[in-house]
Amino acid sequence: xxxxxIDRKKIIIAKNDELERxxxxxxxxxxIKEKLQTITYLRECFYGAEATAGRLQRFHTVLKLK
Numbered sequence: 001x002x003x004x005x006i007d008r009k010k011i012i013i014a015k016n017d018e019l020e021r022x023x024x025x026x027x028x029x030x031x032i033k034e035k036l037q038t039i040t041y042l043r044e045c046f047y048g049a050e051a052t053a054g055r056l057q058r059f060h061t062v063l064k065l066k
Contacts, residue, residue, distance in 0.1 A: 012019075027035070043051050 014022075030038075040052050
């Protein structure tokens with residue numbers, strides 16, 4: 001098995017504020033599907049696969065009326 005190699009043609013050396021502007025522009029133009037896929041991926045990374053296997057938890061709030 002070969003390890004993945006870095007494509008040195010795609011390395012960018014820039015200041016942090018330039019990279020942030022690039023990221024903001026990228027996400028402005030990303031599709032809803034791509035944004036949801038990224039959110040799902042990040043949830044799996046932080047909370048494990050079971051966090052995205054089911055539905056979102058529902059909860060109810062009961063308010064007493066006067």
